[in-house]
Amino acid sequence: xxxxxxxxxxxxxxxxxxxxxxxxEIYLTNSALFMFLAVGLTMLLMLGATSRRSLVPGPFQxxxxxxxxxxxxxxxxxxxxxxxxxxxxxxxxxxxxxxANVLGLVPYxxxxxxxxxxxxxxxxxxxxxxLVYGFWKNGLHFLKLFVPSGIPIYILPLIVFIELxxxxxxxxxxxxxxFANILAGHITLKVFAGFVTMxxxxxxxxxxxxxxxxxxxxxxxALELLVAFLQAYVFAILTCIYINDAIHxxx
Amino acid sequence: xxxxxxxxxxxGDRTDEAALSARLRRLDKQxxxxxxSQKSETGAPPTSAGSGLARGLRLxxxxxxxxxxxxxxxxxxxxxxxxSPWGLIVFVLLGFVAGVRNVIRAAAMENTSGSRG
Numbered sequence: 001x002x003x004x005x006x007x008x009x010x011x012x013x014x015x016x017x018x019x020x021x022x023x024x025e026i027y028l029t030n031s032a033l034f035m036f037l038a039v040g041l042t043m044l045l046m047l048g049a050t051s052r053r054s055l056v057p058g059p060f061q062x063x064x065x066x067x068x069x070x071x072x073x074x075x076x077x078x079x080x081x082x083x084x085x086x087x088x089x090x091x092x093x094x095x096x097x098x099x100a101n102v103l104g105l106v107p108y109x110x111x112x113x114x115x116x117x118x119x120x121x122x123x124x125x126x127x128x129x130x131l132v133y134g135f136w137k138n139g140l141h142f143l144k145l146f147v148p149s150g151i152p153i154y155i156l157p158l159i160v161f162i163e164l165x166x167x168x169x170x171x172x173x174x175x176x177x178x179f180a181n182i183l184a185g186h187i188t189l190k191v192f193a194g195f196v197t198m199x200x201x202x203x204x205x206x207x208x209x210x211x212x213x214x215x216x217x218x219x220x221x222a223l224e225l226l227v228a229f230l231q232a233y234v235f236a237i238l239t240c241i242y243i244n245d246a247i248h249x250x251x
Numbered sequence: 252x253x254x255x256x257x258x259x260x261x262x263g264d265r266t267d268e269a270a271l272s273a274r275l276r277r278l279d280k281q282x283x284x285x286x287x288s289q290k291s292e293t294g295a296p297p298t299s300a301g302s303g304l305a306r307g308l309r310l311x312x313x314x315x316x317x318x319x320x321x322x323x324x325x326x327x328x329x330x331x332x333x334x335s336p337w338g339l340i341v342f343v344l345l346g347f348v349a350g351v352r353n354v355i356r357a358a359a360m361e362n363t364s365g366s367r368g
Binding site: 161162163165166168169170172173176177180181184227230231234241 | 304305308309312313315316317319320321324345346348349350352353356360
């Protein structure tokens with residue numbers, strides 16, 4: 001049976017390094033390639049959709065409009081009208097994660113978001129944005145985020161401390177959730193698909209038995225498509241919720 | 252629909268353009284109501300194994316994240332201040348509390364905002 005982890009291996013796509021930063025040689029890897037692909041396809045979709053703006057949208061324009069509406073509604077419902085300042089940020093994150101997830105489902109492709117380096121980088125970006133904007137906008141009032149109202153004074157230090165830990169754990173849960181979902185999904189898919197070939201090697205009885213895992217693989221692929229979308233949505237909505245904390249601390 | 256009254260207010264000639272603008276207005280009105288229905292359509296998938304798995308991973312990652320932060324902070328404190336093993340012990344417990352707090356908050360958020368995955 002094939003190693004189900006093998007699909008996550010990072011490989012260099014060419015022999016000689018592109019360039020060097022210090023002593024570090026920079027290669028184009030399969031991960032980088034699919035990141036470029038995700039960004040490129042997003043740009044292509046958006047540019048293609050907005051180049052010919054018609055009153056009755058064509059298919060591409062429809063997709064672009066739906067994704068705009070979707071992200072805009074998400075931001076408005078969680079962070080309010082003020083949150084729309086962050087629309088470009090949230091929209092880029094959402095589209096990047098969505099395209100990376102969906103591209104990863106194509107056979108022989110590479111799931112970029114199955115690496116925690118990528119998701120952690122995105123989550124830390126959100127975290128730093130929240131910190132910087134929170135302190136810039138609210139000054140020291142931002143610290144009210146850690147002081148819930150209506151707490152007796154003798155227990156307050158402990159609560160503040162726990163709130164602080166809870167705040168620090170955000171980038172971790174934010175990144176681990178996306179990474180774990182994609183990783184677990186791809187491994188499950190690979191294992192079930194591996195059963196098909198294993199059973200297929202057993203002759204006629206095996207062939208009949210292989211129908212079951214094959215059906216499951218098809219069902220799982222559909223499920224993974226749902227997860228790919230859902231996780232991009234969850235990533236975006238959590239970003240909105242954290243940004244909401246930066247805009248309105250103190251509750 | 253409610254736009255019957257508006258149609259009656261229009262000038263009597265039923266040209267294509269009048270009909271079109273009436274339809275556009277009706278579409279606008281429906282779009283104004285749309286966000287709620289759109290969200291329920293795309294945001295909350297039918298309760299299947301998928302959303303259950305997503306929900307489980309979501310809540311468990313909240314808990315684990317709290318503990319991990321506690322471990323990292325406690326370890327760092329022990330390393331730099333030399334309070335081993337008390338920093339780790341205290342911070343893991345606090346991290347666990349923070350993790351539980353995360354889970355409660357996430358679950359409460361899910362409940363208040365409908366059945367959001």
